[in-house]
Amino acid sequence: MLENISREIIRFNNVWIGYKIPKKHGIGYEIFIAVKDMSFYVNRGEVYGLVGESGSGKSTILKAIIGIIKPLKGEIIVDNIDISKDDPRKREVLRKIGYVSQDPFQAVNPKMKVRDIILEPLRILKRDNTDFSNIIETLISLTGLPNNVLDMYPHELSGGMLQRVVIARALAAKPMIVLLDEPTSSLDTVTQAQILYLLKDLQESMNYTYLLVSHDLRVVSFLANRIGIIIRGYLVEEGPTDEIMEEPLHPYTKLLIDSSRFKEIKEIEYSSIGCPIHPICPYKKDVCEHTMPKIIVQGSRRIACWNYI
Template identity: 45%
Template sequence: MTATSLDDGAAVAGVADGDEAVLEVDGLVKHFSTGGDFLGRHRSTVHAVDGVSFSIRRGETLGLVGESGCGKSTVSRLVLGLMKPTRGSIRFHGQEITNLRPRRLRPVRRDMRLVFQDPYASLNPRMTVGDIVGEPFRIHGRGREVAREVPRLLELVGLRPEHAGRFPHQFSGGQRQRIGIARALALDPSLLVLDEPVSALDVSVQAQVINLLQDLQQEFGFAVLFIAHDLALVRHISARVAVMYLGTVVEEGTGEEIYERPTHPYTQALLSAVPIDHPDQRGRGRLLLAGDPPSPLDPPSGCRFRTRCWKAQHTCADEEPMLIERPADPHRSACHFAALDPGDGAR
């Protein structure tokens, strides 16, 4: 495989309209009960995810972005069946998997794999690299393939076959994440869930790992759910982007639409905080949000962003905005007053 620069990444993962939907999420909700005394009184409810919907087609990358605590990692665990949703539907290759029992979910999990955020904590220090990469084969009854597949997978991610006999502590952070990627690719999945896969790595190493993932996706055509808080990074790898705020998706569109023509005030504020490399553009105004994000224990009525939004009016408190296309732009935005111009009062 040949390395590509991050500047070319936005073109990766484009798919034709006729390609199948690998993953379809519809109205996904996850609430957690917390607190209370031993009699169960005075319990509170955490609204972690509230009505999230999206789909990912074969060979496509969807970037799910938002600040810490917005619910994006909870979405990934729901998709992988690591927890059950309160409400909503998850379809994988057209099959409803929302409430499958563990025994029936096991074969589905062969086809959807997770790459963890922390390459240091996600690898068993007592296992060799060969055992780590070969473990999925043994778990799913394909142990005879280990001797052949482990060297191939290591070479695929830029490591050498002889590395199979070493332990994780003998590798750098970037090499460990390559090992995690090799393990995720072991059973030829059609969906990779990448939960902040490079946030623990140095910037130069981040580029190498992202380029590797792009090359592998071009070669094998798997779909990717890429979860991150770094908007600049998501721009280079995701064909489509969904922006989350306090458990809901507030804007969704192609990378170009989100980054060049954002219409939701929250997205505009996030993008205004991204550092600018070009000196001619450094004088732009920055949108400053008032206050802290509300607690998911008691989200605001109507629009959840209204308590920090400079456009908020009475309508925003009384009526929750739908995630729909707006007249100003064809991509979807959940704002009563969505517009390309951020307006006054936010700078």
């Protein structure tokens, strides 16, 4: 079992998540397993980052937390409620989760004004007696938006400004946790930096809890206290950010940190049997080709690699 139960706000216990996909030949469907035996926790007031390429399962994890996908097995505990089960308290828990997507233009209704976009969560919660003017003033101040954007439409804003609107909306209902799904990937370099500093400042000043997923280890290491590395649905390394960056243990983490080889990682063909990166791993053993190792504790780290078992 994982530690820090009293401080946890999210816990995944041996979670498996799959999708139905059409068979390549013939009628019917098959199950594609996107997340495999996943276990991790997020503490209140911390930033936990998951790093993985497209198809690694990181966005699937967020979808499971907000209730869009149900796991095949395992537990997803949010604020002490197992949201993978039919618990009548689940709806109230899900309402306490903020979400920031990677593409702000796809995340908002283009026919709504910014004021209505930001206040949308409160109106969904039917808080009609709330002092919206005070909330708007606070959120505008927090996210650095000028007051004149409130009566503008999304197409009148830049990508960076609209992402600030999406962040303001995610914070409107005072969420207990904010899910960040590649929050800077669709932005230019300068705007990325601005949004990252905004997110960092908000977290430090308001003690928000973030669960951040990204393919970019640099983005995650800037914000996160702890990092988990995932490959093809498996968590293969986890630990404090400074330790991961200074001394990566898993061969895949080492490749991620070596930015000069990042393109090479994108081009490799992963194995569907055993450890996904064994075809290119310089440390591979015979067992790596047919069996994925279980994750073990190594000091303050967790790692799934046969070289440490």
